[in-house]
Amino acid sequence: MEKIKLTYFNITRCGYYRFRDSALAFGGLSETLSDIKLWLNGKTLRQTKVFDPADGDSVFPVYISDLAIDAGTGDALLITWNETPTTAGGQVAAAAGDDPVGSVDVSLMDVPKGGIPGYPCFFLFIPSRSIVVTIRFDGQVHNGNPGLSRYIDDFLGKFSSHVVVVENDDGVRINGYVTVHGGEPQNVRPVYRSSQARVPGKLEWLIENRTQIRKLVRRDRLLAGVAPNYSRLQTIWNWFGITTPAVPHSGSVNFDFELDCSISEEQLDELVEFDALEHDKNKDIGFRMIGESGVIHWLSHVLVKQEIDIDVKRTHAGLTSANDLLKVLSNHRASILSIVPVE
Numbered sequence: 409m410e411k412i413k414l415t416y417f418n419i420t421r422c423g424y425y426r427f428r429d430s431a432l433a434f435g436g437l438s439e440t441l442s443d444i445k446l447w448l449n450g451k452t453l454r455q456t457k458v459f460d461p462a463d464g465d466s467v468f469p470v471y472i473s474d475l476a477i478d479a480g481t482g483d484a485l486l487i488t489w490n491e492t493p494t495t496a497g498g499q500v501a502a503a504a505g506d507d508p509v510g511s512v513d514v515s516l517m518d519v520p521k522g523g524i525p526g527y528p529c530f531f532l533f534i535p536s537r538s539i540v541v542t543i544r545f546d547g548q549v550h551n552g553n554p555g556l557s558r559y560i561d562d563f564l565g566k567f568s569s570h571v572v573v574v575e576n577d578d579g580v581r582i583n584g585y586v587t588v589h590g591g592e593p594q595n596v597r598p599v600y601r602s603s604q605a606r607v608p609g610k611l612e613w614l615i616e617n618r619t620q621i622r623k624l625v626r627r628d629r630l631l632a633g634v635a636p637n638y639s640r641l642q643t644i645w646n647w648f649g650i651t652t653p654a655v656p657h658s659g660s661v662n663f664d665f666e667l668d669c670s671i672s673e674e675q676l677d678e679l680v681e682f683d684a685l686e687h688d689k690n691k692d693i694g695f696r697m698i699g700e701s702g703v704i705h706w707l708s709h710v711l712v713k714q715e716i717d718i719d720v721k722r723t724h725a726g727l728t729s730a731n732d733l734l735k736v737l738s739n740h741r742a743s744i745l746s747i748v749p750v751e
Contacts, residue, residue, distance in 0.1 A: 409717045413544040415551055416605035416712040416748060420538075422560070424570060424585050424596040433596050434587045435570065438535040440560065440600075441484045443568050445475050453489060453524065459562040468493060470555040473528065474730035478738065484533040485734035487727070490555050491526040500525050505639070528727050531556055532737055537748055540602060543733075545726065557602055564598035604680070605712035608749050614676065614705060620697045621671050624679075625704055627664040629690035662690060671695070680707060712747055716740055 423435025448456060456472045469491040477484045494500055499516040507513055519525050529552025530543035542551035565571070565582070572583045572593050584593025630641055641661060645653030671679070679693055694704040720736045722728040737744065 409719050410545055410722075411715055411717050414532075414714050414716065414744065415542045415544075415553075417540050417542070417553060417602040418538060418605050419533075419540055419600075419602045421599040421601040423564070423599070424594070425599050426594075426596050433594065435564070435568075435598075436535075437533065437538060438482050440564065440568065441475075441477060441486075441533060441535070444472070444486075444560075444563060445477060445484075446569070447563075447567055448472060448475060454522075458559055458567055467555050467558050468526075470552075470559045471524065471526075472559075473727065476730035476734045478734060481738070481741070482535045483734065483738070483741070484535075485730045485737065486531045486533065486556075487730050487733075488529045488531070488552055488556060488559065489524065489526050490529055490550070490552055491524055494519060494525060528725075529556070530733065532734075532744070534745070537745065539605065539748060541744065545722070548726075553602070557600060560600040561598065564600060568598070605749065606710055607712060611680065611710045614695065614710065615673060617697065618671050618673060618676055620699070621695045622668065622698050623696035624667045624669045624671070625664065625694035625696060626667075627662075627690070627692045627694070629660050629662045666696070680710065712749065714743075714747055716743065 419437055421430075421432075422437040422440055424433050425431070426433050453471050453473060457469050460469065461467055471489040471491070472486065473489045474487040475484065492500070495516065499518055502515050502517060504513045504515070527548075527550070529548075529550065530545075531552070532541040532543060533539075534541070540553075540556070542553050544551055569589065570585045570587070572586055573580050574583045585596050585598065586593055641656075642653055644663065682693070692706050692708045694706040696704055718736050718740065720728055720733055
């Protein structure tokens with residue numbers, strides 16, 4: 409059995425929309441997923457890339473390694489492969505995490521010819537409720553949703569069956585979008601947007617009462633065997649004035665701390681986003697309010713998320729079959745949907 413962490417996102421736009429009109433003109437989530445699956449047929453992983461990041465872009469190239477759709481429910485399980493950066497020579501750099509600052513050794517490892525260094529991310533789409541659920545296995549840090557959003561947005565704009573392309577002297581350009589093949593291009597634009605699902609009322613209450621926040625509370629668990637966490641644990645010991653701490657090399661350490669502060673609305677938004685990415689039953693961010701002794705308002709109670717145990721086979725690199733994972737999750741479908749707010 410493996411424990412997975414689920415974070416829920418509402419899909420607010422997916423398809424083609426007339427300018428300054430929020431109503432869907434054509435397309436839609438189910439159709440887009442089917443369109444992607446048809447487009448993937450016969451492609452290699454490298455051929456599934458739909459965008460190249462611009463200079464300074466925080467999202468690296470994203471590929472699709474697998475996609476399965478349930479014919480009965482319309483639910484879909486999509487697995488992306490998210491590329492990680494390499495050196496100018498095409499190598500992956502790894503720093504020795506236990507080396508002291510100022511004397512860090514870096515090793516360079518060759519990427520196999522034709523290889524794409526990266527990591528997988530997993531997404532469950534439930535079109536009937538217009539949601540996508542990010543799935544994180546133990547050890548996964550990123551849920552991959554920013555890359556997914558960029559991918560679908562670019563797919564709709566460049567590669568879907570609604571795209572009309574024409575050839576010219578410079579190659580190929582997009583000439584608009586049609587409802588059906590051979591139709592007249594429509595005055596529409598492709599859009600995919602999602603936002604984190606939130607428990608109705610709770611975040612609004614925090615925003616309205618943020619001026620009453622007097623302390624920021626952080627609860628965390630650090631795995632001592634992970635290099636960055638080992639350094640953090642050393643820093644924590646140093647705060648106590650101990651310069652040569654006996655930091656464990658394995659196991660985990662639970663801790664929490666409080667910080668006197670005032671929070672702006674922008675900072676509150678950043679904390680909500682950060683907590684969603686960090687979600688773990690042993691990790692949380694909370695607030696103490698003026699006049700409420702002993703009460704902590706935890707952000708884990710604001711975002712829609714949960715943890716469940718599933719039985720699925722994965723490779724040593726963390727991959728699994730989209731079809732197998734979709735079948736396993738279908739057995740938990742009622743539980744997954746039970747916490748989705750009804751709008």
